[in-house]
Amino acid sequence: MHTSPRITVEVPVLSVGSGPPDYEELGSYVDALRRPQGLHLTLLHIGVLEDFAQDIATWTRGITAAGEAARMAAAWLEGLPTLDAFSARAERLVLLGGGRVSGLEVEVPHHVQEYQVSLVKALHELLDEMLVDNVDDFILSSPALGFRYPRWTPHVAVGRPKTRDRGPWAIRPLALEFGASRIRNRQHLPALGAGQDVRTRASGPRQVEGT
Known part of the structure; x- marks a missing residue:
């Protein structure tokens, strides 16, 4: 069982409906x-950052050591631009995690979709710098990353499904308000050394570049 927290880039839900x-x-x-x-x-x-770093070390056969991968990933995360707060809506519930979780399927603005795509592009660039070959294969194979599908489906997990039906289920439309993007469990990232560069954080869904 893991004791280390999982690291994600996320936006908090500020309000649901009225x-x-x-x-x-x-x-x-x-x-x-x-x-x-x-x-x-x-x-x-x-x-889990340690697992992600070990996945990289294993994939590169030690060319990029786990410790170095963890430091590079931490610096990269700290340098990501911030997505500003935004509004969205949800009109149905869907099943997630193999049917174990119910979530609101969120209709996000186009610029949020673009921001998420820019994160994936930046992850590709980071992995290139870590000397990971066949980056797409690595992303889909890494147990730490846990990518199951190539396409991102915006959702907010809300609980366990009541039935065994696969859904989706239509609900009364809900307005959703989200806060600015943040790194979940950021306090658990390795401290950056004095020689590591972290870019100035910027607002808005800009294209992200790896360090």
Whole structure:
């Protein structure tokens, strides 16, 4: 069992609908409805940093050591630009994680889609710098990254499905407000050395470049 936290780039959910009753209404569709204070939308999943770094060391046959991979990944994450707060909506619930989790399927603005694509592009560039060959294969194979599908589906996990049906389920349309992007468990990243460069964080969904 992992004791190290998973690292993700995400945006927090600030509000669902017009108030708490709108969110609590989802309890008629799912069990163990999650607390609204912890809801978020994941833009990029890195996973446990030590595992991600070890995946790289194994893939490169030690050409890039796990310690160096972890330091490079931490510097890269710290240098990512910030996506500003935005509004979105959801009109249905879908199954996630092989059917074990119910989530709101979120219709995000186009610039949010572009920002997420830029994160994946930047991840490619980072892996190139780490001397990872066949980057697409690595991304789909890395247990730490956990990529199951090549296409990103914006969603907010809210609880366990009540039935064994596969869905999706139409719900009353909900307005969603999201905060600015952040690195989940950022405090657990390795401290950067004095010689490592971190770019100035910028607002907006700009194209991200690897370090």
